[in-house]
Amino acid sequence: MADDIGQKMRAIPGMDVLLEKEWTASWRQRLGRETVKRVFNEELSRIRRALLRGEDIDVSMETLEKNLEASLAAAGRRRLRPVLNATGVVVHTNLGRSCLAGEALRELGDIAGGYSNLEYNLDEGTRGHRNEHVEEILCALTGAGAALVVNNNAGAVLLCLSALARGTEVVVSRGELVEIGGSFRIPDIMECSGAELVETGTTNRTHLKDYARAITERTSMLLKVHPSNFRMEGFIASPERSDLAALARQRGLIFMEDAGSGLLIRGRELGADFSEETDIKTCLSEGVDLVTFSGDKMLGGPQIGVIAGKKAVISRLRGHPVLRALRVDKMTLAAFETTMRIYMRGDYDAIPTLAMLRRTQESMEAQATSLAGELREVFPSTEDTQVTISVVTVEDAVGGGSCPALPLSGWGVSVETRSREGSARYGTGRLQGILRARELPILCGARGDALVLHVRTLRPGDEKEIVRAFAELSEEARNG
Numbered sequence: 001m002a003d004d005i006g007q008k009m010r011a012i013p014g015m016d017v018l019l020e021k022e023w024t025a026s027w028r029q030r031l032g033r034e035t036v037k038r039v040f041n042e043e044l045s046r047i048r049r050a051l052l053r054g055e056d057i058d059v060s061m062e063t064l065e066k067n068l069e070a071s072l073a074a075a076g077r078r079r080l081r082p083v084l085n086a087t088g089v090v091v092h093t094n095l096g097r098s099c100l101a102g103e104a105l106r107e108l109g110d111i112a113g114g115y116s117n118l119e120y121n122l123d124e125g126t127r128g129h130r131n132e133h134v135e136e137i138l139c140a141l142t143g144a145g146a147a148l149v150v151n152n153n154a155g156a157v158l159l160c161l162s163a164l165a166r167g168t169e170v171v172v173s174r175g176e177l178v179e180i181g182g183s184f185r186i187p188d189i190m191e192c193s194g195a196e197l198v199e200t201g202t203t204n205r206t207h208l209k210d211y212a213r214a215i216t217e218r219t220s221m222l223l224k225v226h227p228s229n230f231r232m233e234g235f236i237a238s239p240e241r242s243d244l245a246a247l248a249r250q251r252g253l254i255f256m257e258d259a260g261s262g263l264l265i266r267g268r269e270l271g272a273d274f275s276e277e278t279d280i281k282t283c284l285s286e287g288v289d290l291v292t293f294s295g296d297k298m299l300g301g302p303q304i305g306v307i308a309g310k311k312a313v314i315s316r317l318r319g320h321p322v323l324r325a326l327r328v329d330k331m332t333l334a335a336f337e338t339t340m341r342i343y344m345r346g347d348y349d350a351i352p353t354l355a356m357l358r359r360t361q362e363s364m365e366a367q368a369t370s371l372a373g374e375l376r377e378v379f380p381s382t383e384d385t386q387v388t389i390s391v392v393t394v395e396d397a398v399g400g401g402s403c404p405a406l407p408l409s410g411w412g413v414s415v416e417t418r419s420r421e422g423s424a425r426y427g428t429g430r431l432q433g434i435l436r437a438r439e440l441p442i443l444c445g446a447r448g449d450a451l452v453l454h455v456r457t458l459r460p461g462d463e464k465e466i467v468r469a470f471a472e473l474s475e476e477a478r479n480g
């Protein structure tokens, strides 16, 4: 036995021998010699360790080279990759939130690949400010007197609190001390900014008099936070925005709102489910001094944090070191400006996130029906497996940690496989794993033993890819 191990150990070729192999030349060129060496080293030590553990490993040159090449292919693969979203969650936090409009992508490429007037005033021939490219259009869309952009909404909240409330008290309702996905917690941001959190009211009910009672001579701000990812029902109360605004004005305080998602159009333009959602324009018209929101949630643009509001308040943020630290880069600005321009001309369906949220039941049902038909053709039942492919209604979502926990009704295709004896042929977990392991991973939902492909979030060309995946699965099953 030990002899056998020794023999196999000696059969493993050295690094020099491997690097001399002709087939490695193209890999060295693609990945760099160091990467090829590292991958070979890792693979060879893995084999040696396995041999020492007494595992029966094939160390023939042929098998070895095949494994090495597979490892190189894996190392050469991009780490950050596109995926296919068949989950029906539109603003999917883990899948990159919003998809940019094609037009925004083109403008982004133009700006990123060359020089631009990012911080240059072409009229005067002098230094300009990067914020100027989007401020006017943001004001036009929201009715704000001034606007600033930073890296993201958490950054926007941090900047506002740091610049306006450091060392003073900020009153927040206990019902709004939320945690958003990605561990954004209002109390933590507050502490980070140096502002002092003063809680008021109760979890389910906070009244205007609770705010009034919480105000001291050290208070600088009333802060309202969109609960985003949860919804309270039952015995609940919170004061009207306009009443809070009046209270803040009367006591000489700033009234700020963290709106989270940031709707730039009336909720009802997205569909009946959204009629209760407050858009940014309404929010400002009801007396909020400044409001912050994300660019890549329901707005459908790139990751950015917007601060819009009264000129006098916004001007106190300009020049703050946090603004400099969280400044937006040129690619983001280009994509954001273009997205805003699409809003200005009212072409909402050119923005993928809005188009997905606005989809009609009829169009989703038709899409699911056609996808189901194609899948039935390429993924038929076999002698030992009963395949059931059905068009089903599903529950989609705007997005975890980004928007109200609004249920959205959608359509999908469910795929169930059973062996003739009745047990699941591929467990959903196994099937999901196979789809996830593809070059273009397919992510989908599940219901019981069935896999569910939600059509709302599919992008052009995705159906073809799904059909191809199931055709390959059939092929593999046929070949054993």
Ligand SMILES: *Cc1c(COP(=O)(O)O)cnc(C)c1O
Binding pocket: 152, 153, 154, 155, 180, 184, 225, 226, 227, 228, 258, 259, 260, 261, 293, 294, 295, 304, 305, 401, 402, 403
């Ligand atoms: C999502 C969200 C944030 C964080 O925004 P990012 O753009 O992810 O930084 C902050 N506040 C609320 C209410 C949110 O919904």
